[in-house]
Amino acid sequence: MKSELTSTVVGELAARLRRDIALGVLEPGARLNIEVLKRERKVSHPSIREALALLAGEGYVSAKDNRGYRVLESSFEDLKDTTRLRAELEKIGLRWSIKNTNTDWRASVVAAHHTLSEVEAEMVTDSKAFAIEWDERNKQFHLALIGNCQSPRLIEAVSSFYDLTRRYRLMAYSTVHSDHRNWLNRSASEHSDLKDYALAGNAGAGCALLGEHVTKSVAETQAAVLSLSKARPR
16 A cells, blocks of 8 residues: 555655646646756655656656656647637536536635635736736635535546646746736726626526637637747757
């Protein structure tokens, strides 16, 4: 049986590698040398392999037979496809949640929006410093919107798709864009509207806005993805 200490080490290592990949410290296509990682991260060989296997399952790295691990290549088409599917599932989840509306669910939406709105103000002034915190709170808000759908599989799928596209969003937030502040302000306004539609039980307007809100985020990340792809050594 795996010890609790080993599980903690693997989990913390995977979290650090996930963060480095998401922020572009480990660039798309970069080879992940196990011996180098062992020395740099000061962990055991088995822990490195287990952490990389975990990230491979999450879609952050790719594993090739007898060729080791590499950071998964960036793909705008994959980002677009995954985001489109996530948007459709979230719309279904919101519609079902509104149909099953109750006090506890509405309270959870309000609470999640409150914690998100706190960091949204910080993002406008320094998106890079608050990107990871914002991304997690944004995820929790979106999951709260669909949290009353009574479909654990749908919620799990949305969570997984969100995580698979996280590195693209964080790449964008670590890159300066001239209209970044305007986009963040629009996003915050849409989050407030989504909260209001959920509380009012307006499934039609809520689902329409949610689908648009999720899918148009692809444009914000495209520049960062292409920029990193062009910057990689050939």
